[in-house]
Amino acid sequence: MEYAIIVLQVLAGAAMFFGNGLGKIKNFSGTVQWFQSIGFGKAGAAWAVLTEGVAAVLLMLGIFPRIMAGLIAVTMLGAIFFHLKNKDSFKKGWEEAFLYFIIMAFIAVMGVSPWGLGI
Numbered sequence: 001m002e003y004a005i006i007v008l009q010v011l012a013g014a015a016m017f018f019g020n021g022l023g024k025i026k027n028f029s030g031t032v033q034w035f036q037s038i039g040f041g042k043a044g045a046a047w048a049v050l051t052e053g054v055a056a057v058l059l060m061l062g063i064f065p066r067i068m069a070g071l072i073a074v075t076m077l078g079a080i081f082f083h084l085k086n087k088d089s090f091k092k093g094w095e096e097a098f099l100y101f102i103i104m105a106f107i108a109v110m111g112v113s114p115w116g117l118g119i
Contacts (some may be wrong), residue, residue, distance in 0.1 A: 005110060006062075009069075012103045013060035016072060021053030038082070051075040059107070069107035076101035 024031040028049065035045035051071045059068040076097045083094035 005107070008103065009062065009065050009107055010060050012100075012107065013056045013058075013068075016052055016100060017056035017060065021049065021051075021056050024049050025053045048075060066108050066111065069104040073101050073104035073108055076104060 024045070028045070031049065032042050032045040035041060035048065038044075052075060055068040055071045059065050059072070079097035080094045080101060083097065086093070088094055
């Protein structure tokens with residue numbers, strides 16, 4: 001079981017970083033513009049970069065994985081509500097955020113793998 005949590009932690013962090021965080025970091029000005037257009041401003045863009053980028057890398061490395069997964073889960077919960085508010089369909093809107101939320105909540109609740117630094 002502990003190895004399964006390690007694999008989940010690394011792969012979920014990598015998927016989040018490479019699938020979402022890296023693009024937001026590389027095009028931070030575009031990220032800020034988009035977040036401003038939906039009413040979240042620079043603070044929302046910074047939060048997304050910190051959680052989907054920095055927290056995802058720290059999760060991959062096993063540094064405070066429960067906290068990092070919890071922060072990402074909160075972000076994904078916000079994304080779910082955003083898509084539901086906009087009446088986006090499951091497949092074309094909130095599916096990805098929902099799956100990330102489940103995975104990150106599991107990591108946050110189940111605890112730390114024996115690998116890395118964590119609380």
